[in-house]
Amino acid sequence: MPELDRYFDVLLDRGGSDLHLSVGYPPTIRLKGELVALDQAPLDRPTIIRLMDELLDQERREYFHAYHDLDFAYGYEDKARVRANYLYKTTGPGAVFRTIPSEILTTEQLGLPSAVVKLADRRAGLVLVTGPTGSGKSTTLAALLDHINRTREGHILTIEDPVEFVHRPRKCQITHREVGVDTPSFADAIRSAGRENADVILIGELRGRETMKMALQLASFGVLIFATVHTNSAPATINRFVNAFPASQQPQIRGMLAESLAGIIAQQLLKRADGSGRIAAQEILIGTSGVSAAIREAKTTMLQSLIQSGGIYGMQSIDAVLGGLVAEGKVTARDAIEKAADKETFAKRPEVVKALQG
Numbered sequence: 001m002p003e004l005d006r007y008f009d010v011l012l013d014r015g016g017s018d019l020h021l022s023v024g025y026p027p028t029i030r031l032k033g034e035l036v037a038l039d040q041a042p043l044d045r046p047t048i049i050r051l052m053d054e055l056l057d058q059e060r061r062e063y064f065h066a067y068h069d070l071d072f073a074y075g076y077e078d079k080a081r082v083r084a085n086y087l088y089k090t091t092g093p094g095a096v097f098r099t100i101p102s103e104i105l106t107t108e109q110l111g112l113p114s115a116v117v118k119l120a121d122r123r124a125g126l127v128l129v130t131g132p133t134g135s136g137k138s139t140t141l142a143a144l145l146d147h148i149n150r151t152r153e154g155h156i157l158t159i160e161d162p163v164e165f166v167h168r169p170r171k172c173q174i175t176h177r178e179v180g181v182d183t184p185s186f187a188d189a190i191r192s193a194g195r196e197n198a199d200v201i202l203i204g205e206l207r208g209r210e211t212m213k214m215a216l217q218l219a220s221f222g223v224l225i226f227a228t229v230h231t232n233s234a235p236a237t238i239n240r241f242v243n244a245f246p247a248s249q250q251p252q253i254r255g256m257l258a259e260s261l262a263g264i265i266a267q268q269l270l271k272r273a274d275g276s277g278r279i280a281a282q283e284i285l286i287g288t289s290g291v292s293a294a295i296r297e298a299k300t301t302m303l304q305s306l307i308q309s310g311g312i313y314g315m316q317s318i319d320a321v322l323g324g325l326v327a328e329g330k331v332t333a334r335d336a337i338e339k340a341a342d343k344e345t346f347a348k349r350p351e352v353v354k355a356l357q358g
Helices: 004-013 045-053 058-067 114-120 137-151 186-193 208-220 234-243 250-260 289-296 300-308 318-327 333-339 350-357
Strands: 018-022 028-031 034-037 069-076 080-089 092-101 125-130 154-160 172-178 200-203 224-229 261-271 278-286
Touching: 004 018, 004 028, 004 080, 004 092, 018 045, 045 092, 058 069, 114 125, 114 137, 114 261, 114 278, 125 137, 125 208, 125 234, 125 250, 137 154, 137 172, 137 200, 137 224, 137 261, 154 186, 186 200, 186 208, 200 208, 208 224, 208 250, 224 234, 234 250, 234 261, 234 278, 234 300, 250 261, 250 289, 261 289, 261 318, 261 333, 278 300, 278 318, 289 300, 318 333, 318 350, 333 350
Parallel strands: 125 224, 125 261, 154 172, 154 200, 200 224
Antiparallel strands: 018 028, 018 092, 028 034, 069 080, 080 092, 261 278
16 A cells, blocks of 8 residues: 555545645645645655555656656545645645545535536537636536436546546446556647547647647537636636647637637636635636627627626626625635626625625
8 A cells, every 4th residue: 555545535535625635844735725734744755756656556656757747537446536646846846636536526515606517418519618727627527427427428538737626427428548558648638539429529728729729620510618728717718728839829819709609618726704714706608699709809808797797698797696605605705806807896895895894
């Protein structure tokens, strides 16, 4: 049994999300958003190398110590899967492990808005889930794929680096492909995905203009595409997408995006006010005709007002959602202000002012 497994036991028993190993620091876990040391004694370089190497076969061990960077998934018995990131830094080797629950939470258990679930009921289009690292994007996507797996027949293909949540076939056939193991790259996997008769494709991350363009093409061919992008809002996601391409190609990309975009879910994760855990807040943009026109005509500055006025379609702004969470006492006003898009205006909202004064 690898020595690291005892740290994973503590991580799981205490309900933590991440384990950090770094030279000169004790083993540390992230618990309810805060970093907590497990021991007093700091780890030295030989100890960390020994702990990390135990999880690697010879090929991966040689690769990591040659290239100083490695991502992989580790199955800890039947308790959980762990996503590992190995790295070198100025003090030496280190690692961060993210727990992936063995049980996939349903859309109901996560409390996802109905507009988000309806995106999973679509038969074609591009659905982007965005947010900073650690905001729960993978958990939300796993719940949406699980919803599809339970409610209709089809073929779900996931392309990830590494594979995180492992879905068992229910009504759907499931194909998991891991970049670096089952396919050389995201681009190679997406390129061949069109020949694999998939109804739904999850792309772990859209990296670069080639994968972005291929995802758009697949969505326009009648496939439902889910993908993640590292941005903090729906309008910023559109800009990131378009600006990844040279100016000469941007009109074409805007046209493809306007035609294929089903929706964007921009997610933030906040600590609960009572300290019991964390709660997600989602900004939702739906690909209506008005949104499509704004994208096609390069008027992304209009998107925020379209979100604010699009409640009938299930759209919601992050600031409105955060205001509701503050009013309900689920998050503190200070934490909400930190995540708000327009912090100055948000701080003047009546429910926020009341909470700050209380």
